Amino acid sequence: MASKVISVYENTQKLGAELAKNLSELANDVLAEGGNAVFKIGLSGGSVVSLLSEYLAKVETDWSKWRFFFCDERLVDFSDPESTFAQYRDKFICNLPISEEQFIKINPQLSVDEAAKDYIQKISVYFAPYDLPRFDALILGVGPDGHTCSLFPGHKLCEETSVWVAPISDSPKPPSNRITFTFPILNNARYCAFIATGSSKADILKRILKDGEQLPANCVQPINGSVQWLLDEAAAKLLQEETSL
Numbered sequence: 001m002a003s004k005v006i007s008v009y010e011n012t013q014k015l016g017a018e019l020a021k022n023l024s025e026l027a028n029d030v031l032a033e034g035g036n037a038v039f040k041i042g043l044s045g046g047s048v049v050s051l052l053s054e055y056l057a058k059v060e061t062d063w064s065k066w067r068f069f070f071c072d073e074r075l076v077d078f079s080d081p082e083s084t085f086a087q088y089r090d091k092f093i094c095n096l097p098i099s100e101e102q103f104i105k106i107n108p109q110l111s112v113d114e115a116a117k118d119y120i121q122k123i124s125v126y127f128a129p130y131d132l133p134r135f136d137a138l139i140l141g142v143g144p145d146g147h148t149c150s151l152f153p154g155h156k157l158c159e160e161t162s163v164w165v166a167p168i169s170d171s172p173k174p175p176s177n178r179i180t181f182t183f184p185i186l187n188n189a190r191y192c193a194f195i196a197t198g199s200s201k202a203d204i205l206k207r208i209l210k211d212g213e214q215l216p217a218n219c220v221q222p223i224n225g226s227v228q229w230l231l232d233e234a235a236a237k238l239l240q241e242e243t244s245l
């Protein structure tokens with residue numbers, strides 16, 4: 001049964017500390033299984049990259065056992081600043097005792113269709129054969145139109161149920177070629193953390209969390225997991241009456 005929690009923090013430092021605590025607990029729980037257990041986390045791009053880069057350093061864990069996937073990725077060369085992997089490489093890897101090899105990356109030299117198929121193959125290695133992958137944690141963002149990953153409002157990919165990772169070649173937000181997790185994989189995760197900070201997110205958060213509009217971010221409801229919205233006060237300013245902690 002999905003559980004949904006909205007958590008509002010005074011500032012991004014407190015939000016980051018709480019996220020780090022949640023991920024420490026989850027990772028330590030998964031890694032306590034021993035053997036070949038690895039903690040599988042999906043990352044998003046956009047504004048969450050800087051926040052994660054700053055605050056995940058506080059997670060107390062065996063970092064060598066983390067594997068980092070991409071909930072969506074832009075199909076551009078890793079030398080392009082639009083590449084989400086490149087942003088993590090430049091801001092995140094340098095802050096933590098981790099290496100590039102722990103990142104499961106797309107192949108940006110392929111066509112967008114082939115890149116999505118190739119990424120499914122790469123993911124499959126980490127999960128039981130034929131099973132729908134169950135990520136331990138997914139870190140998600142929300143765009144000003146309510147998109148999450150590269151699932152945009154009104155786009156046909158929001159209905160996609162036959163593949164875990166889909167290509168998109170007409171993304172309304174550039175760059176146009178991307179690959180993205182689809183709802184079946186998102187809604188099979190153990191823990192989904194949406195992170196939204198700053199007043200530019202206030203309107204869309206009201207539409208999603210107060211008005212309940214059926215935008216893509218609102219369709220992330222893990223069947224057997226939880227979703228937590230971690231917001232700072234500026235982002236939550238139009239929700240405060242109902243959600244203040």
Ligand SMILES: O=C1O[C@H](COP(=O)(O)O)[C@@H](O)[C@H](O)[C@H]1O
Nearest residue numbers: 044045046047048141142143149
């Ligand atoms: O294009 C993207 O946008 C969303 C939201 O990004 P933000 O900068 O508005 O927070 C992001 O979650 C996604 O991964 C990214 O590809």
